[in-house]
Amino acid sequence: MNAKNHEANPDLLTRxxxxxxxxxxxxxxxxxxxxxLIGWDHPDAPWWRQDPAQWVYPVQTIxxxxxxxxxxxxxxxxxxxxxxxxxxxxxxxxxxxxxxxxTLYDAWGMQGEATGWLKHLGFAARREGFDPGIFxxxxxxxxxLMMRFLRAVVVVALVEEIFWRGFLMRFVIxxxxxCWRQPFGLAHWKSYLLVxxxxxxxxxxxxxxxxxxYGSLTYLLCVWSKNLGACVVMHAVANLLMGIYxxxxxxxxxx
Numbered sequence: 001m002n003a004k005n006h007e008a009n010p011d012l013l014t015r016x017x018x019x020x021x022x023x024x025x026x027x028x029x030x031x032x033x034x035x036x037l038i039g040w041d042h043p044d045a046p047w048w049r050q051d052p053a054q055w056v057y058p059v060q061t062i063x064x065x066x067x068x069x070x071x072x073x074x075x076x077x078x079x080x081x082x083x084x085x086x087x088x089x090x091x092x093x094x095x096x097x098x099x100x101x102x103t104l105y106d107a108w109g110m111q112g113e114a115t116g117w118l119k120h121l122g123f124a125a126r127r128e129g130f131d132p133g134i135f136x137x138x139x140x141x142x143x144x145l146m147m148r149f150l151r152a153v154v155v156v157a158l159v160e161e162i163f164w165r166g167f168l169m170r171f172v173i174x175x176x177x178x179c180w181r182q183p184f185g186l187a188h189w190k191s192y193l194l195v196x197x198x199x200x201x202x203x204x205x206x207x208x209x210x211x212x213x214y215g216s217l218t219y220l221l222c223v224w225s226k227n228l229g230a231c232v233v234m235h236a237v238a239n240l241l242m243g244i245y246x247x248x249x250x251x252x253x254x255x
Contacts (some may be wrong), residue, residue: 016071017167077229091237098210108218126253
């Protein structure tokens with residue numbers, strides 16, 4: 001969609017940037033309900049009751065991806081090799097900050113729950129969480145793992161950057177007018193504080209410090225590059241590296 005169409009269809013643009021995110025978040029609410037109503041953490045429970053995320057996440061991934069495809073022409077990524085390479089570095093550094101606390105937790109031989117400032121910085125074992133090892137059959141295991149990576153590396157990277165950077169940064173600056181007239185990546189203290197703050201709040205308390213560091217770096221890349229594609233690449237690289245780290249060290253609580 002060209003610049004002229006961007007100005008001519010503000011309602012369509014708003015739906016395109018909000019609906020996939022809303023659908024994605026709706027499935028997280030469904031997961032909460034499913035875990036409360038049918039979840040059963042017992043060895044004799046079927047897999048879909050032991051960990052409802054094993055079926056909620058794949059459905060969430062497919063449905064959300066469908067909405068992204070539907071609205072694809074409404075997004076302006078402006079893919080750039082230069083900024084994509086810069087984004088790879090930002091993604092590696094950003095996820096490095098995120099993973100540092102749990103890495104130091106192991107390196108320092110810590111056990112149990114951290115206290116004080118270490119707890120607030122996210123020092124924890126992070127062992128309990130989404131584990132494809134719940135499946136004994138190799139095909140089921142690899143299907144679960146592949147869908148988890150598809151969700152994290154593709155769907156999450158697109159949905160969150162389209163919403164946080166593509167829409168909300170503009171909306172915060174010009175919520176009473178036509179926010180789509182605002183250029184992408186316009187720096188403003190309100191957009192930094194609100195978007196980064198909400199990004200942090202959307203995660204668990206154990207991830208607050210990492211999310212703040214990562215969100216701040218993403219904001220910097222956004223206003224520096226003026227390139228939504230770069231933000232998506234940064235997010236995709238960060239989640240890919242985190243997924244590899246999780247599977248290597250058994251830190252399933254990170255996702």
